[in-house]
Amino acid sequence: MFKTSMAITPTPTTFAPLLFAGDWERGLETAAELGYDAVEISLRDPQAQVVKKLEEAIRRSGLAVSGVATGQSYYMDRLSLVSLDPSVQRKLLDRMKGFVDFAAHWGALVIIGGIRGTFEGEQRIRDAQRQRAVEAVRGYAEYAKSAGVLLAIEPINRYETNFINTIEQALEFIEEVGAENLVVLADTFHMNIEEVSIANSLERAEERLGYVHFADSNRQAPGQGHINFPELAAVLRKIGYGGYISAEILPVPDSRTAAKLAIDYFRSLELRLA
């Protein structure tokens, strides 16, 4: 009933909640073997050489691509939506067009999460940073619209950003940008820290909900912590959610085991709801 996905990246990294980091070949093989419908791909630079090879391998795997995650542009290259530096904004626009083109080819959506960056300085500056981000996303949304691509705004917990921590704040931001092809990405790990009630906030997002990350309270595979996923799956069904559920999780104890734990758990959720 749910479409399943797992988050991987061609970039070697040891701390991010991404499976098979740097080892995308094994990531794709494992996703296909375990029966996932799709992979979510975290890319640093959509123009990088590795992306062509990656796309060939995806084609061979038979997997779909559910989403393109973009946070590495901030974490590794300090390109952020809140930057008031025009040269940063130009570079970011190039990146975002590349992400949208990649996503358009695969029928995926583009995730706007960590790439927002963090507000800094006095209030006057923060207001300008927010305005800059609103205008930037308005521009990306227009470009994405002509390519038939959705942009997904992901609330992230307070320790990683001060710019959109909750579902409510994501909905306000979407309202402010005023584009039809913006949706909300709900990540249960972040919601466990930020939302008064995870279930109520999912329900509040309703038809704006475009993508879901299921990661448990400790950011491991669902079922490894204490989030009540059966309750959340019931809410998703109630609001008629038809998008992906993606495992954006830490490779604990290792990538393959985590991927297996997640898909087994997704299946057990479906059985419960069936």
Add this chain to the structure above:
Amino acid sequence: MFKTSMAITPTPTTFAPLLFAGDWERGLETAAELGYDAVEISLRDPQAQVVKKLEEAIRRSGLAVSGVATGQSYYMDRLSLVSLDPSVQRKLLDRMKGFVDFAAHWGALVIIGGIRGTFEGEQRIRDAQRQRAVEAVRGYAEYAKSAGVLLAIEPINRYETNFINTIEQALEFIEEVGAENLVVLADTFHMNIEEVSIANSLERAEERLGYVHFADSNRQAPGQGHINFPELAAVLRKIGYGGYISAEILPVPDSRTAAKLAIDYFRSLELRLA
């Protein structure tokens, strides 16, 4: 049945989970007025001038002191248990003796949380940092023992430190130090991120549990997020916990309202268990 406390500090700070930061006179008045049994006090330097005035005001208030929090020595002065710099360790030893003396006077315990600092560098260095911390705490514990003071090891979530995130890790550390007067401080906000099951981990700590912070999943007053406190209160009763429950919470929407929400919630928990 539970002894109640709320966490305040004489240090002006806007982001910490401390009530009436910098305004300890109003903090003490409010705690007494609302019927708290005690205050937990976060101190930067126990030798500072303000501490004498603070102690006089505590005496007048009729409140007890439940605990002394020490993290400011790291956050503001970069003194940490993992430091390999002998001059840092000397300064820290002075501070810790001061904290213990203060605590001894009030029958409070001394909290070892943020002051641990963070492991950095290659594994060989991290091993040395841990060894340094074990020896330092062994020394503090000996000094504290002669003053009849307990030291409480507080696991803190991954975003704030990589040195003791879980109750299990705190128990291992206590075992390694090997002192009788070391206990575990369980903070529900941190546990919500780190523990597979908050209730099971509380139960696991058992007679080593010496202090409890009740803060909700969003670090606001208990009852403002989604942690199941009635379940946790039942566990505390089951294991015969007789220590304090302290509100170490964000001043949201403001300090007085947060303090009132917390004490009202503590009372509702007692009514449920009665």
